[in-house]
Amino acid sequence: MKPETIALHGGSHRADPSTGSVAVPIHQTTSFQFQDTGHAARLFALQELGNIYTRIMNPTCDALETRLAALEGGVAGLAVGSGQAATTFCVLNLCEAGDNIVSSTDLYGGTWNLFANTLKQFGIEVRFVDPADPENFAKASDDRTRCWYAETLPNPKLQVFPIAEVATLGRNLGIPLIMDNTAAPIICKPFQHGAAVVMHSTTKWIGGHGTSIGGMVIDGGNFDWAQHGDRFPTLNRPDPSYHGAVWTEAAKPLGPVAYILRMRTCLLRDIGAPMSPFNAFMFLQGLETLPLRMERHCSNALRVAAFLSGHDQVTSVIHPSVATGEAKRRADAHLAGGYGSLLGFELKGGKEAGQRFIEKLKLFYHVANIGDARSLAIHPATTTHSQLNEEEQAASGVTPGYVRLSIGIEHIDDILADLEQALA
Numbered sequence: 001m002k003p004e005t006i007a008l009h010g011g012s013h014r015a016d017p018s019t020g021s022v023a024v025p026i027h028q029t030t031s032f033q034f035q036d037t038g039h040a041a042r043l044f045a046l047q048e049l050g051n052i053y054t055r056i057m058n059p060t061c062d063a064l065e066t067r068l069a070a071l072e073g074g075v076a077g078l079a080v081g082s083g084q085a086a087t088t089f090c091v092l093n094l095c096e097a098g099d100n101i102v103s104s105t106d107l108y109g110g111t112w113n114l115f116a117n118t119l120k121q122f123g124i125e126v127r128f129v130d131p132a133d134p135e136n137f138a139k140a141s142d143d144r145t146r147c148w149y150a151e152t153l154p155n156p157k158l159q160v161f162p163i164a165e166v167a168t169l170g171r172n173l174g175i176p177l178i179m180d181n182t183a184a185p186i187i188c189k190p191f192q193h194g195a196a197v198v199m200h201s202t203t204k205w206i207g208g209h210g211t212s213i214g215g216m217v218i219d220g221g222n223f224d225w226a227q228h229g230d231r232f233p234t235l236n237r238p239d240p241s242y243h244g245a246v247w248t249e250a251a252k253p254l255g256p257v258a259y260i261l262r263m264r265t266c267l268l269r270d271i272g273a274p275m276s277p278f279n280a281f282m283f284l285q286g287l288e289t290l291p292l293r294m295e296r297h298c299s300n301a302l303r304v305a306a307f308l309s310g311h312d313q314v315t316s317v318i319h320p321s322v323a324t325g326e327a328k329r330r331a332d333a334h335l336a337g338g339y340g341s342l343l344g345f346e347l348k349g350g351k352e353a354g355q356r357f358i359e360k361l362k363l364f365y366h367v368a369n370i371g372d373a374r375s376l377a378i379h380p381a382t383t384t385h386s387q388l389n390e391e392e393q394a395a396s397g398v399t400p401g402y403v404r405l406s407i408g409i410e411h412i413d414d415i416l417a418d419l420e421q422a423l424a
Contacts (some may be wrong), residue, residue, distance in 0.1 A: 065216070083200065103115055103148070160334050175199060187338045301321075342370060346401045347401060366374060
């Protein structure tokens with residue numbers, strides 16, 4: 001099925017078996033009744049999959065997980081409480097103290113801080129490299145490198161990551177590429193370009209209405225974790241928390257889902273951070289219109305990029321549509337159906353002019369979010385990336401005068417009119 005159809009019909013839910021409800025019910029419960037003691041024992045022993053406790057699995061979350069996995073072309077998903085939790089789980093599922101990962105420098109500020117500071121408390125090193133040269137990932141790797149990490153359409157640098165090139169290099173070394181596809185749902189399919197794992201902050205475009213916080217990890221089922229057993233001990237050695245289960249073996253009756261199975265049964269069980277069933281329901285509502293919204297998001301952003309590029313007060317515009325050279329080639333190779341709705345620009349007056357511009361906007365909201373149906377604006381250097389020093393900000397694409405816009409689905413004439421009056 002095409003994405004527009006999968007968004008409405010994909011996944012495990014067709015109708016509720018007990019009521020016939022077409023809409024996915026909100027299973028707002030902590031626990032689930034076992035059929036008998038044997039049933040309970042089989043569930044806890046992973047001999048049978050089913051609902052035990054909402055911290056680990058819930059029917060409403062499952063409907064979202066299977067639908068999003070189908071939309072991305074993966075084999076299974078795991079819903080968690082936020083995009084930050086999704087990123088953290090992606091790394092902790094493979095890494096232990098003494099291990100390292102290699103990450104693109106082009107990152108959301110919260111991810112940079114997680115990688116540069118918080119993961120150090122777990123003894124995990126993150127090595128940052130410039131994705132302009134895909135070979136940088138291989139050069140920074142060694143025998144303790146467990147994965148490579150990047151954003152498809154990095155926020156706020158907005159230069160599309162070379163997924164295919166880096167993924168190919170990684171597979172030759174037995175290293176999986178994990179892609180944060182938050183800013184490019186529908187328009188990019190990282191699994192088609194060789195990524196092994198995809199994650200989303202569902203808070204953003206998938207939800208689309210700024211009402212709920214959540215995250216999703218999707219297993220591509222396309223990476224042989226057992227073949228490179230020495231590199232992935234968490235998946236290939238006996239796990240004492242499950243009576244010595246080896247996850248690459250335990251997953252075989254279920255399909256190529258070793259990665260996501262361990263994440264659910266170990267990390268989600270032990271650390272927590274589940275998605276609320278109510279939030280999963282809200283994300284399902286957003287998902288149904290995601291393909292339509294992305295069309296409008298992208299077409300509006302294209303018009304805004306053209307408008308700002310021709311404005312005499314604007315010194316530069318950052319958007320894939322106005323990129324040149326290798327950056328444009330990568331955008332065209334990986335994005336289909338649009339260039340996304342994030343856009344950055346600089347004014348002649350620098351930081352002060354950018355701040356005055358934001359304060360004069362009337363239609364745009366000044367909030368720390370992206371991907372809403374509404375148009376949003378923010379000054380990253382003093383907000384989302386303020387925890388980074390100047391050197392780190394520059395590496396991630398943030399300059400003192402940079403203004404970031406998340407273009408919504410309002411009528412384009414009204415969006416342009418608000419930008420015009422604020423610039424004036």
